[in-house]
Amino acid sequence: MIVEIPAHVRELAPQLGAGVPYALKVLAGQLADDPGMGEPSALPGILTVMVDGEVFEDCPNLTVGYVREVDRIEIRSVNPAAVAEPATITQDQNDELEQAADPAADAVTVREVADAWRRITDWLQRHAPDSYAALRAGASPAAITALEADLGIRIPVELRALWLLTAGDDGANGWGCLPGNRALMTLDAVAATYRLKTDAQADQDALNASRTEDNRIIVWQATWVPVFALGPADSTSGLYLDSATGYLGPWSRYNDNPVEELDTLVTYLEETADMLETPALAARDKPGLIGGTLVWLSSIDPAQEDRWQRWAD
16 A cells, blocks of 8 residues: 655644654554554545654644545645544534535545645645745644534535645735635634624614615625635635535625626636646736745736736746
8 A cells, every 4th residue: 555645744744843754654654554544534535543742752643634545545634633622513513414415525525625725735835935835734623613613504525625734824925825816714714704794794684674675785694604815914805605505705894795707616726726837828817926925917016017927837
C-alpha cells in the first residue's frame, strides 16, 4: 500500500511542531500496514486517525485525515487535536442529516472540493508564496460541528470539506486569493456575520408585518451561510452558500446585492483553479502578481497598475 503525503501537508507539518514531520512519517508506515486503522470522520470518504503527541518529541496530539483507495492512501489534513468536546446538535438536526445523506454523492463532492482547492493552493505555493502563507490551517471537525450547532443549520458537505482543508484567509497585503481578491472567511467571522444578518432580517420581519406581500423585504435567509468576504479586513459584502439549494449568492451590509451568475462551491473553486492555470481563458477576472501576492485585475486601482504583472502561463 502506497501512502502519499502531499506538499501542502508536508509544508504545514513543521509549523505545528518540529516533531510533526517524523510523526507523520511513522504514521504513514502504520497506515501502509493497516489501511483501515482510522475511524470515519464527519466527511464521507475521509478517515481520521489520532496521533499521540507524547510519543514524539515536540509534537502535539494530532488529528490526521486521509483517503483510502484500492492501492494507495493520501493524507489530506493534519491538525492539532481539539481539547474541547465537540458541540452536540439536536435530535431534529441529526434526523435531518441522516435523511439528507447520500454517501456516494457526498464522497464525490468531497473529492471535487479537495481537488479544486489543491490546484489553487499548488499554484499559490509556486507563484504567490505570500498569498499561500496567508491561508490558515484546516479547522477541526469539532470546530465545524460547534459552528453548526451555534448557527442552528446544517453545514453543507462541500463547505465542511473546504473548511477542513483551510479555515480562513488572513490575506497578503490586504488581498484575499480568490477572484475579486475575496477572502475565505474565518469561522468566527462566519458566525458574527450570520448573527448580524439574521438580526437585520428580524428587524425587517417586524416591519414586514405591516407591509403588503409584494413590498416585504428579505435581506437574509436562515439557510444562507456567509463564506467569502470582499477582503480579509472588509466584511461589507461577500458570497454566501445557500445550504438549501447548494448555490452561492451575493450578500452586502447595505443589501444592494448585484445579480451574479449562479455557482456551486465546487464550480466556483474549479473555475478559480482554471483561471490560474490557464489565464488566457479567464473570463470573469484576470490573475496577476504584485511581488509574491496574487492580485486579481478587478482589484487593481490606477496607482498599482505599474506594479501589477498579468499572469500568463
